[in-house]
Amino acid sequence: MKLEVIRPGFAATVQDLGRPGLAAMGVGRSGAADRGALRLANRLVANPETHAALEVTLGGLVLRATGLTTVAVTGADCPITVGRRAFGLNAPFTLRAGEELTLGTAAVGLRCYVAVRGGIDVPPVLGSRATDTLGKLGPPPLSSGMQLPVGHDVAGFPAVDLAPRPALAVEPVLRVTAGPRMDWFAPDALATLVSTVYTVSPDSDRIGIRLTAAPLTRTRHDELPSEACVPGSLQVPPSGMPILFHADHPTTGGYPVIAVVAEEDLDVAAQVRPGQRVRFRAREW
């Protein structure tokens, strides 16, 4: 069984839960930007949560199945059609041999996940099938004509028709805790961070979400020796505009990290679109 990529859409990659624990060799975690959505998509087709699926940015993907299979789409709310039939988000459905699955443009959210029963079975690299767009590991991004092998390993039989999910927030609030270099900023920088409405910049990607607003004021301007970063780090380059490090972030960085977004909120951050507004809230410090 294979999935054939007819059109990849704006940007689509193979993702699983990534390569945690290899940062000391310069390899980042990578994996799905919205890990919860990937896990849910896998559960809906009764895959182990760790299986690889497709991460599709803004939709636009067209796929053809070479055999009968079950698929599910989660994450960003995009129209899902197979021929003239429409399907809903967060619900498994059948794709027959030769049928084409089309994802329209997402109306809300940025990334949707297409899981297929058995998982995308490309060869793993360092234990993961994820495409790391910065570290250049894993399969190349999807392109027209690409044949994606589908595996056989499943966790059981699909057992639910629909997984109700709350709607994505229009103006999400991301919880932050202290970063290692808070003392490189003006004393009111934290107050500024949590009281400012940031706009997501169009040059955001899987590596980082670039945010624009009034700049944060740095009080130390010396060069910071490279230090390891975690996903969710809010790194502040000399421009004062924070970059939220996401799935494919560099393992080390040379700009001070003022705060770190809670791991649970990274899935929310994965769904913010360019032009959308986000805010931060300080968690217990």
Next chain:
Amino acid sequence: MTGLPGRVLPCGERAVLVELDRADDVLGLQAALEQKPLPGVIELVPAARTLLVRFDPQWTSLSRIRESLIGVSPVDIPPVAADEVVVPVVYDGEDLADVASETGLTVAEVVSRHSAGGYVSAFCGFAPGFAYLTGLDPVLHVPRRSSPRTRIPAGSVAIAGEYSSVYPSASPGGWRLIGRTSLPVWDVDRARPNLLAPGTRVRFSG
């Protein structure tokens, strides 16, 4: 020495960053934490002056990790001869002449000083397998290029600041290119993908 020669900085809810007073203590602290692991610690990531300590919040907490770390002293890392990697270099890099003129040396002197050094991989970052090697002759400490190159071939031997490195794969980069090696320092299909893992001793032979 007793106790931590540095400070523990918060880094979100699942990690702390230990900033050491001396860069030489980074790998020593990592070795100490590998010899006697703290409960709940899942990953250690060394860098120039810091060691990132990631932990599982289901097993431990920020305050417990912080308290435990304050009592940890770096240990001496026994040098292991078998760990030395020799990198054969053809010294014909595009920036060799510039490095020579900036340092007031001849090209031959740059080459002999670079190949005479005993290096240690301090940490990896920037790209998979990209090792920051300390031990570069201070005379060869030159800044990065003001505008990075868009593509540097894999195997390029380069210097910048206090470090030398080998580009593990083709990538953009701002370091000064002084030579190239045929030794693949990074290969995901190898049992040990990263030849220049932190702590590895390295020599360049011209």
